[in-house]
């Protein structure tokens with residue numbers, strides 16, 4: 001050491017928290033202070049003679065060499081960051097301050113380990129990105145893709161899975177399970193791992209070292225796929241909502257620090273999921289009828305405009321059925337409002353059973369329903385559906401304690417293009433046709 005430092009400095013150079021390094025013109029370490037062992041994992045003796053660039057993370061090598069060239073050209077650099085591979089294979093983030101010593105023909109540099117600060121910064125950025133994603137994405141699947149990207153930047157993750165409690169809280173359902181290439185098929189291991197994390201309500205590390213403490217079915221499933229999994233419970237402000245799991249790349253064994261980091265981030269993930277679900281629920285409520293859960297008048301108009309534009313563009317036919325229950329008021333009056341409600345729900349269900357899934361059944365008023373039939377081959381097809389609805393509604397509706405009741409409906413039909421060049425005309429035609437079918441024809445004089 002005295003070769004590089006005068007005696008008094010040499011006395012305390014090894015006490016410095018930052019490491020002092022010297023690299024010759026060929027790029028080999030010729031000196032490393034004691035702090036190097038803590039930062040790089042190599043003893044000063046092990047570092048001497050090593051080629052500096054071999055220790056740099058591959059992604060950072062090109063810009064490290066460029067910075068070294070500038071320094072050797074006489075431009076000191078007091079703030080250069082890169083990552084080194086420690087002896088144990090982990091990455092360490094370094095902040096360098098370096099200059100070239102013409103006299104000694106050496107790059108003299110001081111290295112500071114900024115890994116903890118970098119990790120804290122990355123975690124903060126990840127938390128922010130997850131919370132932003134709750135606003136920026138349209139639905140849960142998109143949110144999960146976003147979360148996958150963010151967590152993948154923070155932790156090694158060959159695949160990520162999110163399993164959520166179903167509405168009754170009894171079962172875990174996989175809402176997302178994918179690797180970088182896309183969705184993955186259901187895996188028994190992921191399911192068992194998810195159930196175990198939920199049962200234990202704490203983070204779980206599945207790796208060769210922890211297998212012995214896990215239940216037999218999970219052990220058996222893991223035996224077939226010797227990979228490392230990390231699972232944490234997802235807990236929102238309203239309690240547990242599911243499980244978040246990561247599968248490590250081959251040969252990666254998750255550490256306790258990585259487990260703690262995932263657990264920390266999971267709180268934000270749970271909040272984002274909860275927010276997205278609430279948003280979806282509010283949206284559903286704004287667009288659907290509470291009693292029958294059918295699209296309401298507002299969503300019906302949206303759907304009609306879209307279907308109409310599509311029919312025009314693709315030169316397809318479209319039919320509209322206006323359905324009004326006959327004398328429904330009497331059901332309420334004679335059987336009570338609850339029976340009226342039950343009947344409306346039954347009607348909604350029967351109407352849906354009469355049409356294709358791609359068609360729309362909406363409730364647009366008390367006892368008024370409407371059906372949009374898309375891609376109808378001919379107007380006859382719509383009339384067949386109308387007759388099917390008459391038949392379906394003619395079946396008696398059983399009431400819990402008061403026998404059963406029958407209902408009839410008046411149905412008006414309008415076809416595009418015959419009955420309207422726009423949605424208003426079409427609606428008016430269907431409405432008029434419905435009233436015409438309701439009003440008994442005047443008796444001949």
Ligand SMILES: Nc1nc2c(ncn2[C@@H]2O[C@H](COP(=O)(O)OP(=O)(O)OP(=O)(O)O)[C@@H](O)[C@H]2O)c(=O)[nH]1
Nearest residue numbers: 291324325326327328329330332337340341366367
């Ligand atoms: N049970 C129940 N009744 C409702 C609901 N919404 C509206 N109603 C009732 O539905 C009835 C509709 O009455 P009208 O439009 O006169 O219909 P109607 O008795 O079928 O008469 P016509 O159509 O002329 O045969 C009213 O008594 C409303 O109070 C609901 O959500 N539940």
